[in-house]
Amino acid sequence: MSVLTDLIYAGSNAVAGLTEGAVNDAIAKYGEDTRIAFPDTAYFFPTIYAATGVKVTKLGDLPACVGVLKSLISNKEDLGEALNAGLATAVGAEIIEGLKWLNENPYEGEGGIGFVPDPVIRSLGVPLVTGDIPGVAVVLGSAEKPAELAAVVKDYQNKGLLTFLVGDVIDQAAAEGVKMGLDYRVVPLGHDVTAVIHVVTVAIRAALIFGAVPPGDLGQLLDYTKQRVPAFVNTFGPLNEVVVSAGAGAIALGFPVIVDVDLGENQVPGALVSVTDHAETVKTSLELRNIKIKVREIPIPVGFAAAFEGEIIRKADTHVEFWNSKNPTCELVISRDPSQVEDHKLTVVGDDIGPEGGEMALATFVEVCGAKMQADFESVIERKIHSWFNYMDGVMHTGQRNMFRIRVSKDAYAAGLRLKDFAEVLYCEIMDQFASVVDKCQVTMITDPAKVEALLAETAMPRYNARDERLDAMTDDSVDTFYSCILCQSFAPSHCCVVTPERLGLCGAVSWLDAKATKELTPAGPCQPIPKQGLIDARLGAYEEVNKAVNTATHGAIENVTLYSILEDPMTSCGCFECICGIMPEANGVVVVNREYAGMTPTGMTFGELASMTGGGVQTPGFMGHGRHFISSGKFIAAEGGLRRIVWMPKELKDDVAERVNRTAKKLYGIDNFADMICDETIATDSEGVLAFLAEKGHPALDMDAIM
Numbered sequence: 001m002s003v004l005t006d007l008i009y010a011g012s013n014a015v016a017g018l019t020e021g022a023v024n025d026a027i028a029k030y031g032e033d034t035r036i037a038f039p040d041t042a043y044f045f046p047t048i049y050a051a052t053g054v055k056v057t058k059l060g061d062l063p064a065c066v067g068v069l070k071s072l073i074s075n076k077e078d079l080g081e082a083l084n085a086g087l088a089t090a091v092g093a094e095i096i097e098g099l100k101w102l103n104e105n106p107y108e109g110e111g112g113i114g115f116v117p118d119p120v121i122r123s124l125g126v127p128l129v130t131g132d133i134p135g136v137a138v139v140l141g142s143a144e145k146p147a148e149l150a151a152v153v154k155d156y157q158n159k160g161l162l163t164f165l166v167g168d169v170i171d172q173a174a175a176e177g178v179k180m181g182l183d184y185r186v187v188p189l190g191h192d193v194t195a196v197i198h199v200v201t202v203a204i205r206a207a208l209i210f211g212a213v214p215p216g217d218l219g220q221l222l223d224y225t226k227q228r229v230p231a232f233v234n235t236f237g238p239l240n241e242v243v244v245s246a247g248a249g250a251i252a253l254g255f256p257v258i259v260d261v262d263l264g265e266n267q268v269p270g271a272l273v274s275v276t277d278h279a280e281t282v283k284t285s286l287e288l289r290n291i292k293i294k295v296r297e298i299p300i301p302v303g304f305a306a307a308f309e310g311e312i313i314r315k316a317d318t319h320v321e322f323w324n325s326k327n328p329t330c331e332l333v334i335s336r337d338p339s340q341v342e343d344h345k346l347t348v349v350g351d352d353i354g355p356e357g358g359e360m361a362l363a364t365f366v367e368v369c370g371a372k373m374q375a376d377f378e379s380v381i382e383r384k385i386h387s388w389f390n391y392m393d394g395v396m397h398t399g400q401r402n403m404f405r406i407r408v409s410k411d412a413y414a415a416g417l418r419l420k421d422f423a424e425v426l427y428c429e430i431m432d433q434f435a436s437v438v439d440k441c442q443v444t445m446i447t448d449p450a451k452v453e454a455l456l457a458e459t460a461m462p463r464y465n466a467r468d469e470r471l472d473a474m475t476d477d478s479v480d481t482f483y484s485c486i487l488c489q490s491f492a493p494s495h496c497c498v499v500t501p502e503r504l505g506l507c508g509a510v511s512w513l514d515a516k517a518t519k520e521l522t523p524a525g526p527c528q529p530i531p532k533q534g535l536i537d538a539r540l541g542a543y544e545e546v547n548k549a550v551n552t553a554t555h556g557a558i559e560n561v562t563l564y565s566i567l568e569d570p571m572t573s574c575g576c577f578e579c580i581c582g583i584m585p586e587a588n589g590v591v592v593v594n595r596e597y598a599g600m601t602p603t604g605m606t607f608g609e610l611a612s613m614t615g616g617g618v619q620t621p622g623f624m625g626h627g628r629h630f631i632s633s634g635k636f637i638a639a640e641g642g643l644r645r646i647v648w649m650p651k652e653l654k655d656d657v658a659e660r661v662n663r664t665a666k667k668l669y670g671i672d673n674f675a676d677m678i679c680d681e682t683i684a685t686d687s688e689g690v691l692a693f694l695a696e697k698g699h700p701a702l703d704m705d706a707i708m
């Protein structure tokens with residue numbers, strides 16, 4: 001036997017033995033009927049479910065799984081067979097980790113997060129397809145030189161990758177000052193090597209959620225993870241047999257493994273590679289997985305990376321704050337005549353950030369010009385300011401327009417970050433990402449309160465109001481073009497969004513204006529125009545041209561799509577939707593649930609369970625993923641009677657959309673304060689409770705035609 005296959009089998013057999021023992025012990029202690037589940041997932045034990053179709057729900061289900069696991073270990077001298085044994089290790093790890101949830105909060109105090117809930121995976125959809133997160137690194141083991149480990153992890157972080165840590169590397173990276181947490185894209189999983197399964201199941205659930213891979217089809221599953229999940233593994237420190245067999249499992253899923261010990265002739269080209277010089281680890285890993293990084297060289301004194309976007313800066317760490325509730329603020333992008341714009345002119349009007357810090361006024365005023373620039377693109381660029389400012393290490397930005405809050409940390413100030421750098425960031429990003437429409441750009445940062453007020457009153461507010469009026473007037477009836485978006489096809493191959501003025505993409509990130517701008521910026525890109533022609537049925541929103549476009553975009557997978565119905569040929573869902581809408585038959589209406597809500601809904605299903613009913617680019621009548629903003633649209637399930645059908649929403653979502661929902665309900669149906677008639681979890685989550693509340697409020701759905 002080769003050393004490698006030997007090691008893999010030794011590891012797999014060891015894990016098999018451990019798993020069998022753990023399962024027997026657990027059954028002896030708790031009994032076969034004891035329920036067992038990972039938290040917040042609709043996919044049971046995801047590896048077992050995806051690979052075999054078996055739904056593990058109680059301890060008594062596990063012995064059969066151990067049998068399957070053992071059957072994967074052939075002990076034959078053949079690399080392919082040995083990789084299967086690696087999958088057995090994955091199954092074993094899943095069971096061992098799953099058993100931990102017999103105890104409450106097994107990961108409390110562990111320094112890792114353990115299992116990654118479904119909603120988190122869904123939220124990763126868009127950044128992964130846009131390349132905002134270009135890849136996924138799994139770093140495990142124990143580094144001989146922690147500083148070198150930290151350098152590797154920070155490099156991934158700066159490049160925007162999502163990194164999962166397993167083992168001692170967690171504490172080593174933390175001690176070296178690596179910022180951690182999902183917001184920083186460096187996620188500690190757990191210290192036991194079996195915790196690596198928690199990143200494996202992320203890849204596996206991606207196949208189920210976005211790829212619509214049927215459970216039990218191992219071939220399709222492996223194909224999906226290999227083709228579509230850009231992950232790889234780095235191990236630090238000496239390898240033991242369990243690590244090697246786990247690595248074999250990773251290779252079987254299509255993820256190359258880069259080790260820092262010299263494996264000599266035991267290397268497997270493209271799959272198992274030794275890199276003993278840590279300065280080469282990142283480069284080799286990215287090349288092996290063919291991950292391309294867009295380099296952003298922005299000359300500012302702090303780091304600039306998407307990985308810093310979610311950074312929270314606390315009051316105590318804040319050097320200076322620009323906040324509309326204390327001082328005037330304003331953010332504005334406008335297009336100008338070329339003669340009025342001097343390219344790369346960056347100006348600060350008023351005091352720059354000084355040593356005393358504190359609270360200041362701020363206007364971020366961007367003027368651009370370009371032959372292909374359109375007034376409609378101003379707001380598209382303007383909304384990006386939020387992300388770009390957040391990408392600076394030590395800067396936190398929330399809000400937009402005349403209401404925002406920016407905090408600059410003490411560290412960032414000490415590093416030399418000033419307002420000129422803010423301007424530089426905007427200049428570089430606009431010229432890079434909007435190159436095809438912007439020819440010249442100048443940025444003025446104003447801190448003089450009187451001048452900010454003047455800009456607000458004379459220029460910004462009138463512009464904001466004019467844009468809002470234009471958006472209000474922009475309806476599906478008023479335009480002659482819709483847009484397709486197929487960005488999510490890299491994960492959900494047969495998915496296509498149809499984006500209209502009144503129906504944004506289901507991720508919530510692509511409005512009709514965004515799609516229009518995307519078409520202008522990348523003519524052969526993911527958004528293509530659909531002429532609004534060939535009306536088949538106005539009530540459903542069915543058009544021949546829409547069907548044709550979707551059919552082409554999905555390579556024939558989808559034939560007919562309606563824009564306004566949840567029951568007849570509803571739009572497909574990729575999996576990254578902000579909200580899911582499902583029918584509640586007994587209330588003659590629908591419930592709408594947002595991704596952030598973890599509790600139960602009156603359908604008897606959680607968000608994750610509802611969401612698992614659809615996705616992967618398939619049509620599921622009765623279920624529909626959509627953006628938050630769509631809820632208040634006059635076109636929301638218009639074919640079934642519109643938003644009057646909404647009987648239940650989580651409170652946070654209801655509060656967020658109430659004002660707009662009330663406006664639409666009044667305008668279209670003459671209903672006052674409709675949001676107050678919608679039940680939420682603080683009132684009831686059981687069917688009877690919801691029905692009683694609806695009856696008490698005289699909810700309109702109760703008197704409407706039967707929904708189905």
Ligand code: SF4
Binds near residue numbers: 495508509510
């Ligand atoms: Fe994906 Fe649709 Fe959003 Fe495009 S609009 S990114 S296809 S969810």
Ligand code: ZN
Binds near residue numbers: 125126577
């Ligand atoms: Zn998507």
